[in-house]
Amino acid sequence: MTSIKTISMSNFIDNKRARGKKKTDEDPPCISPLPAPSELPTPSPSSQPPPTLPQYLPLWLRDPSLCVENGKSPISMLNELKPGLQYEHSEAGVCLFSKVMQFKTKVIVDGVEFEGIGKSKREAKTNVSCSALIYLYSKHSPIPDVVVDSNNTPDIRQFLSSISTLSVEKSNFIAQAVHDKLAELSALDTSIVHEQSFKVFAGLVLVRNEDFHSCQVIAISSGTKFIKGTEMNLRGFCVNDSHAEIICRRAFLFYVYRDLTRFLAGNRSQDIIVERDPCGRGLRLKDEYSVHLYINTPPCGDARVFHSSDNLKKDSEPDRHPNRLCRGQLRVKIEAGEGTIPCANSDCFLQTWDGVMGGERLKTMSCSDKLMRWNILGLQGSLLTHFIPPVYLSSIVLGSSFNFQHMKRAVFERLEPRMKEHSLTEPYKHHLPMLGKATSVHLSRGPSKSNNKSMNWILGEDIEVTNAMTGRQTSGLESRLCKAYFFRSFLHLINNKLPTWTGFDEYYCSYVEAKASAQEYKEARKQFHEACKELGPWIGKPCEMDHFENRDDIVT
Structure with a gap:
């Protein structure tokens, strides 16, 4: 023996x-x-x-x-x-x-x-x-x-x-790449970008063939606010949630739409992250690429609300009160305020257009809850699901206030027992990204009031600054990350016959119809919302906001 x-x-x-x-x-x-x-x-x-x-x-x-x-x-x-x-x-x-x-x-x-x-x-x-x-x-x-x-x-x-953890070495590579890129952008335009002026910022990093030494930052964003109810738009011209993590994910959507457009034009260079799927139906993210999210602080909601109050001495120290009813609850951000409250404590579970316009405070799901949703449905959203399978985060790295127990619960664990009763069908799954803590960056955060600006940068593009309260550029123009921009990109790809997984080819449709036609995504989202019910109601935006067409100015 x-x-x-x-x-x-x-x-x-x-x-x-x-x-x-x-x-x-x-x-x-x-x-x-x-x-x-x-x-x-x-x-x-x-x-x-x-x-x-x-x-x-x-x-x-x-x-x-x-x-x-x-x-x-x-x-x-x-x-x-x-x-x-x-x-x-x-x-x-x-x-x-x-x-x-x-x-x-x-x-x-x-x-x-x-x-x-x-x-x-x-x-x-x-x-x-x-x-x-x-x-x-x-x-x-x-x-x-x-x-x-x-x-x-x-x-x-x-x-x-x-108990998936990303090594400190790899976490540091990701964090340092984001901070270095932010410093580079600051040097280009100090009036727009300055690291210390951002209360929360995030970065999205591509790693190719597990080579973390050469990881590439494809998006950086900042922001802590979301749109005022009176600024909502029925034609998709406004970005509703400008928190850094959410903007970073929307920057990823822009990046993928751009690569799909380049692929459609015949570009097959190595730096394009999409390729034809071997089965020949649609496209997919190349196997050699993995996607990693860096945030300088825990996402708002369940991950952040307990990390400081518990005063845990070690990142890995177990939660002393894991069974408290407040643990794991869905939480919402409140208009014109900071922080989150449990959805169950909200005075309105179903938001309506006329209600918000009549004075009800707009509510938006917390970033912790949205990260949890991405671990079920993927980053790509319903429209891109027509072209590519779900894209999941390989890791989430924090630059400060990291506690493994609270992060794991917030982005994955609280939904695990409930998802077993609501089975997902391929290609969807309950995905656990690796969680990491960066030690190579030193962040000094004192008490400060957040401003209303949000910044986004995408590899190959200029910096864009928006007013989070209006959801538009500071000049008043629509943001490149708004629904209308993405829907026009989607219709351009459909009109030019980019292969799809779903067989969808309807050019004359509304935004909500295009989303609903992604049946597998729609079913996975239904299962997700069912599993969430014990954690509180999932509070969405008024449904009227998705009933637009916006086929104007589409390049055919």
């Missing part, structure tokens, strides 16, 4: 101390030695120094002190994965250096024996569980799709997906 020994962090003796040198503060903590995945399982000779833990391992596995998920210890995690394990406890003798009695725990997982040593039986059992979890993680790297074995046991991928 193959044996993989576990060495407790408190017991680990590196080569220096083995030669009698005094322990210093610089001695690195270490847990169980781990062979390379390609060599598993193999014995770990005691004569060899413990190998370095692979960097692809999540932080909670590389540091057992962080190995707590929703209050679950490594022991609980392993028992959930492999129920019925038998642990064998014994005394390991007195440690030569600490003169303290040591305990040893053994367990056999998938035919491999693991050992853990600690100052108590509990510590030894924790260490052996960490060692087994590391082995299982490495054994399944790269992680395959979720499968079920002959014993009906979920694959390790299903478990690990719930």
